[in-house]
């Protein structure tokens with residue numbers, strides 16, 4: 368479903384991502400993990416067509432995402448980092464208008480908006496302004512919007528950030544069903560527990576490079592994912608120094 372080759376991005380002197388190669392097969396559920404600043408958002412943004420690579424290619428179902436962005440976007444759903452959405456709309460209006468923008472007819476957009484509201488458990492809030500939603504509800508409506516055109520690939524940047532465990536379970540249930548039906552999910556998360564529960568494949572990015580990728584078991588290499596992640600990321604750092612903090616100001 369996704370073939371990334373030689374993807375590179377620099378911001379001034381900062382190399383955010385260097386020569387990234389990654390293949391994601393159809394129907395897989397892949398989690399990207401990495402320390403803060405590792406390059407996860409940069410990679411996902413370039414896959415989603417939101418950030419132009421310096422070099423490298425992104426093929427989505429064989430379509431070059433940067434040569435044929437319209438075609439690629441038709442089969443891609445995105446929940447970006449630092450989510451900005453049309454929050455002066457109600458949830459219903461947002462889903463419906465996203466459906467129309469994605470080329471659905473009115474009836475289909477209406478039906479799918481209703482279905483998504485039920486699937487994500489936001490029916491009660493659907494007539495309220497998205498601006499008044501909590502952080503978790505906003506993530507849910509964003510994910511629902513990303514799915515309304517039934518894309519083949521979902522690119523989700525920390526979709527569970529600020530989402531409570533019950534709501535996260537609802538969201539993962541929808542995503543797992545989607546993947547079982549042949550949809551492909553690529554998401555980033557800092558929750559190792561969630562990735563171990565729902566993903567079948569994982570990628571560890573550190574300092575702009577992939578240090579491990581493959582099935583969850585291959586990446587874990589016999590360790591819990593968190594321990595393997597810490598090992599690859601250079602180990603835990605001892606919190607030493609700052610004795611002034613323990614002297615207390617009073």
Ligand SMILES: Nc1ncnc2c1ncn2[C@@H]1O[C@H](COP(=O)(O)OP(=O)(O)OP(=O)(O)O)[C@@H](O)[C@H]1O
Nearest residue numbers: 378381382383401402403404405406407408409410
């Ligand atoms: N627009 C930008 N301008 C300058 N530097 C940037 C920009 N976007 C990202 N970077 C830098 O690129 C590197 C990778 O950032 P990125 O946001 O991809 O990391 P991340 O893995 O998503 O981190 P986090 O887990 O904290 O969200 C960092 O060093 C970051 O400071």
